Amino acid sequence: MRTQVGIVGAGPAGLLLSQLLALHGIDSVVVDDRSQEHIVARARAGVLEHGSAELLRRAGLGARMDREGIVHGGIYLQYDGVREHLDFRDLAGGRTVMVYAQTEVVKDLVAARLAAGANLVFEVRDTEVDELTSDHPVLRYTTPDGVRHDVVCDVIAGCDGFHGVSRPSIPDRALTIFDRTYPYAWLGILARVPPSTDELIYAYHRDGFALHSLRGPEVSRLYLQVAPDEQLSAWPDERIWTELRRRFALPGWELADGPIFDRSVTPMRSFVASPMRYGRLFLAGDAAHIVPPTGAKGLNLAVADVAVLAEALVALLRDGNPDLADAYSDNCLRRVWRATHFSWWMTSMLHRAPDGDEMREQLQLSQLRYTTSSRAAATTLAENYVGYPPLDLGGLDLPAD
Template sequence: MLGMTTRRTQVGIVGAGPSGLLLSHLLARQGIDSIVVENRGRDYVEERVRAGVLEQGTIDTLAEAGLGERMMAEGLFHDGIEIRFDGQAHRIDFPSLTGGKRIMVYGQNEVVKDLIDARLEAGGAIVFDVDDTAIEGIDGESPTIRYGKDGAEHAIACDYIAGCDGFHGICRPSISEAALTGYDRVYPFAWLGVLADSRPPSREVAYCHSERGFALLSLRSPTVSRLYIQVAPDEDIANWPDQRFWDELQRRTAVEGAAPIETGPILHKGITPMRSFVAEPMRNGRLFLAGDAAHIVPPTGAKGMNLAVADIRFLTEALAAFYRTGDTAGLDGYSARALRRVWKAQRFSWWMTTMLHLSPDDSPFDRRRQRAELDYVTGSEAAMRTIAENYVGLPFETGLTP
């Protein structure tokens, strides 16, 4: 191993996903230095297939930060969603229920590409392909990120560290169990998802409840579909050859008057477990957690990346206030402020998940109640407004204190 190299920055960021990159970008716009370290290569980070539904607030945040040019040109605005059951499709119109708000389909990997391009063009520091990353000194005045790169040891001395390294990263486990509470729920089903080179079967995202299980129709572009079906959490993907997937998807999503789903080459196939998790608090000493490092939501409510963007908005405001005035009120209130939004998103995601999926623990009563709930939410304007305002994104809180 070669000698140690030490650098200094104001905010050290672990993880070059959407939350870490957006934080670095927004801090730079406030004149605050940061360095991002990532254990994967740039190509891997840019090509990870993840969710792609952006709330109105996320769209606005990216556009206001100068990141909207390609997003606005290539992203697909959607004015609503469908809920399908009993062979019928029911549409929920967002703009009419939310004062004009919409969502956009724009892949998370595309957001990451835009952020990396913007940071590197501005001379931002992103270090890819690091190993043996560790953080230390978060209870002191100068915490440190240590990592290996090209056979040498490196250290970054910081004022603060942002843990944006995902659910399986090193930042959250660095907090003692006594200082952090984890709230966890694992659902008894998973999603088998595919990315297919085929024309999307629905012009908007369609949630489909059937006696065979849940299915979801979505898209990444006018010619590329993103499709899911509910499976057991321990399902072997080898049991799902392409044709079986297409046949099952057709059965679960069929509604009166709809054409058969157009099949095509499957570009990617994977199984996503369904889980809810929240870490409280989202701060320990000079370490702040954001995004998946702090919370996981089931994908039913399309909240994952949008929650990460909200975390970063709050953290950026708090750090900017500190560096501008020395006031720590925003930093002290960050966790409580972020968690209020996190738990509202958890509630919505849990509700959508349990309303639409079949559970092996369901009784006949549960099935009848579920059917009645679907009838209610597609027949009541008040219920549809509840779905719409949560789906497009609740307003951001103002003010930095709890």
């Protein structure tokens, strides 16, 4: 087989890259070791930056998002018995975020690519990327019927997540790894209950962080800070709702509860692999970096990577210009480190450390008061939350919204 771009991973990064390349007449093969049903069912991130939502619209993927997503013009920060609103429209030049679950983004992408006749191959095994320093790297995989495929490519995009095969295919000597594990995790639930808030609530509490998010008019997404080794069996429904009510407690406000139909514990870490390119292999999304979810940056970083990569590959494969491909890693890593710092800052400000003392608590409360009372501090949070630097879509030559 022969293709221009072999894409490993059919998550949002890989599928969006395939979509953007197709809009510029560049063919691709997308492979994944998971089933299509598994990919579109995973409960993941739910906040799209202003630029991410705009890119999806301009790539022909925004109709259902705009119909079913929820535009948020800010967030609430709760601490020490108060709940303060940060107005993103005012603080960040009119920009907003869109609450639209990653699950739904992936559904839209799969539908669009299949409708276009794209070559998507699910449930592959023994995936390999080889000959990465040549002009024609090879993507190898075995399909469910046992047939082994060797796909000769011009470029391979590693969009297969933290545990995928792409990054480990790069020699250790060619990568620098930055890694930090946090001493807490999130217990996340999806519940069939209308949200008790109109916008996300980030709550600092002496017993741990809590977050109230939304997934639609009838579904709520909520999180509790727990220990990294916490067992779900220790958290029956009644305990979860009791703890959520306690951490969100505020006079005159009540948290509605309902049936929980999904729950998980997510450890938190910061991880960056540099550079994000080796020969003709380009890493994107979680294959290259992980951030704690507090800053809502994981999915958005993947989208930003793909926007930069698509423009670079169009220039390389269609126009024969390697400049943007050569600059890909540096261009992406500037945003990655900004998002990594913002995610660390939000996490440090809002979570109760296991060894936290009274001084640390007072420092956190001081930071929260400053963030909600100083326009300069509030603007810093707002412009990072909606996306900084703003995603530049000018070079992709897509239709204006």
